[in-house]
Amino acid sequence: MYMRAAVLEEHAEPLSIEEVDAPEPAPNGAVVDVEACGVCRSDWHGWQGDWGWLGLETQPGQILGHEPAGRVIAVGDDVEQVSEGDHVAVPFNLGDGVCPQCQRGHSNTCENVMPLGFIEEAQGAFAEQLHVPVADHNLVKLPDGVSSVDMAGLGCRFMTSFHALAHRADIGAGDWVAIHGCGGVGLSAVHIADALGGNVVAVDLKDEKLEKAEELGAVETVNAEDVENVPGEVTSITDGGAGIAMDALGIETTSQNSVMSLGTRGQHIQVGLTTQDEQGMITLPSDAMVMSEIEFIGSLGMPPTRYDEIFRMVATGKLEPEAVVSETIGLEDVSDKLESMTDFETVGIPVIDNF
Ligand SMILES: [Zn+2]
Ligand SMILES: [Zn+2]
Numbered sequence: 001m002y003m004r005a006a007v008l009e010e011h012a013e014p015l016s017i018e019e020v021d022a023p024e025p026a027p028n029g030a031v032v033d034v035e036a037c038g039v040c041r042s043d044w045h046g047w048q049g050d051w052g053w054l055g056l057e058t059q060p061g062q063i064l065g066h067e068p069a070g071r072v073i074a075v076g077d078d079v080e081q082v083s084e085g086d087h088v089a090v091p092f093n094l095g096d097g098v099c100p101q102c103q104r105g106h107s108n109t110c111e112n113v114m115p116l117g118f119i120e121e122a123q124g125a126f127a128e129q130l131h132v133p134v135a136d137h138n139l140v141k142l143p144d145g146v147s148s149v150d151m152a153g154l155g156c157r158f159m160t161s162f163h164a165l166a167h168r169a170d171i172g173a174g175d176w177v178a179i180h181g182c183g184g185v186g187l188s189a190v191h192i193a194d195a196l197g198g199n200v201v202a203v204d205l206k207d208e209k210l211e212k213a214e215e216l217g218a219v220e221t222v223n224a225e226d227v228e229n230v231p232g233e234v235t236s237i238t239d240g241g242a243g244i245a246m247d248a249l250g251i252e253t254t255s256q257n258s259v260m261s262l263g264t265r266g267q268h269i270q271v272g273l274t275t276q277d278e279q280g281m282i283t284l285p286s287d288a289m290v291m292s293e294i295e296f297i298g299s300l301g302m303p304p305t306r307y308d309e310i311f312r313m314v315a316t317g318k319l320e321p322e323a324v325v326s327e328t329i330g331l332e333d334v335s336d337k338l339e340s341m342t343d344f345e346t347v348g349i350p351v352i353d354n355f
Contacts, residue, residue, distance in 0.1 A: 004355055005127035006334050008062045011049035014335035015064070015126070023123070023131035025076040030135035032088060035148035037125040038067030038325075039334060039350045040156050041183055041249075042092075042273070044341040046118055051273065053280045056118045065126035066092035066116040067155035067349075069148035072139070073129070081136040087146075088139045089154040090125070090132055092116040093301035097137030107137065108163070108301040116155075125155075126334055128355045140307045143315065150322035152351045153188060154310070156301070158321045161189035161248070162310055163302035164269045165196055169244045173197040176238035179218075180230075180258045181249030182209040184349040185271055187324050189246055191216040195318045201234055201242065203257070208347055216323060224257075231260035241266055250274045255282045259294060267295045330354040 001022040006015040025031050043065060045051055046058045058064070072086040082088070094114040095107030102110050114133065117124025123131065132138050142151055153159075165171060177198035179189045186202070187209070193200045194217025201220040202213035210221040220237050227233045234257075235241045241263025247255040250272020259268045274280050284296070313319040326348030329337060337350050 003128035004331060005063050006065070006331055008047065008058055008064060009060055011058070012047060015047070017332050020127070022129050025074045025079075025131065026133060027076040027078040028135065029076045029131055029133045030072050030079055030082050030139060031074040032068065032070045032090065032130045032132060033073045034068045034125045034128060034130050034355060035070040036068065036152040036351050036353045037065045038152040038156065038184070039329070039337045039352065040067055041185075041341060042066065042156065043117065044338050045273065045275070047338050048276070050276055051118075054273070056115060058118055059120065062117070062120070063123040063127050064117045065124035066118075067152050067157065068125035068130055069142065069151045069154065070130070075135060079135050082139050086139070087142045087148070089142055089151050090116065090130065090138065091140060091159060091301060091304050092156045094122055094133060094138045097134045102137070105303055105305050107303045107305075126331060126352065138304060140304050143311050146314070149325060149328060149351050149353050153184065153321050153324055153349045154307070157185040157349060158188045158324065159302040159307070159310065160271060160299070161185055161192050163306065164246060164271050164299035165189060165192050165244070166309065167302075167306065168297050168299040169267050169269050171196045171198050171244055174199055175243035176201060178203060178234045178238070178242040178245040178258065178261045179213070180245065180247050180254040180261070181272065182213050183249065183344070183346070184324060186246070186248030187212055187216055187348055189248055189271075190218050191323060192319065193244075194218070195313060198244065201237055203230060203234065206344065212347055230257045234261035235263070238263065243267070244269065247272050252278050252282050256284065259284055259289065259296065262292070262294055264292045265294070266292070267297055269297045269299050271299050325349050325351050327351070328353040
């Protein structure tokens with residue numbers, strides 16, 4: 001059996017749309033018919049060949065795509081919790097389910113983590129079908145009545161922001177939350193921080209993204225193009241600095257701006273991974289961080305066991321993941337979409353729904 005897939009042949013060159021072998025389930029795996037998959041800045045990094053410093057430089061033949069939702073169409077003999085026909089999302093941080101991290105509920109930091117769409121053993125979802133290893137552990141069943149397009153961000157950006165804000169940070173009622181970078185993960189963070197009771201200041205270079213941030217609950221916005229000193233502006237808006245700030249992009253400027261926009265005992269959450277410019281190394285104002293007891297917190301994806309928290313808030317209308325989905329596209333449009341990310345032209349989460 002064959003399926004259509006967008007295959008990486010050369011970094012930063014258009015993906016090749018071709019027929020490839022459809023996956024068969026491993027004994028502990030499942031095959032998902034992909035109904036929707038978000039196109040994320042992490043795909044752009046994979047397409048560029050970034051993250052060699054993390055051991056994640058994509059190789060020719062890789063299928064990218066790590067924000068899928070769809071239906072299970074086949075399961076391996078050893079799979080017990082998942083059945084054909086189940087409607088599922090797939091968290092990009094696939095775990096083995098058995099290491100100490102997974103056993104303690106932290107499978108997003110699994111000792112044998114398999115980042116979906118970045119390594120050969122975890123081919124991604126820019127394809128009609130997707131194989132998910134250790135399916136009992138890694139598949140997240142979606143509630144009734146939600147659509148795959150609406151839930152596509154749950155595999156990466158939406159859940160990443162949720163974990164960062166709901167589990168890693170300590171948001172109190174009315175806390176000022178500064179979100180630096182309003183791409184898909186940043187806009188998700190604006191919406192989630194608002195739902196968790198924060199007062200959100202959104203920072204970006206594009207008015208269009210800041211307008212979207214206002215729609216999603218930001219009470220203040222800062223266009224970094226228009227002000228001389230972004231941290232100073234945030235500090236003035238928040239009357240002394242934000243309680244929580246997030247770098248939702250992953251470049252040195254946004255990370256530093258985020259740290260420096262905090263007040264005393266503020267928490268910086270680093271969600272964005274860096275680019276070729278930084279290669280994972282960012283200079284930080286460590287003395288000022290000591291003097292003000294600033295925390296620097298890394299946050300990666302989310303363990304599959306915590307999704308019920310999101311679903312309860314979706315059920316009551318407090319969270320609307322679909323509000324961040326901006327458009328639907330076809331598989332053949334993916335390369336153009338990645339290209340437009342080079343200049344930060346996409347707003348919200350574009351989702352492939354036509355394979
Ligand atoms: Zn992503
Ligand atoms: Zn593990």
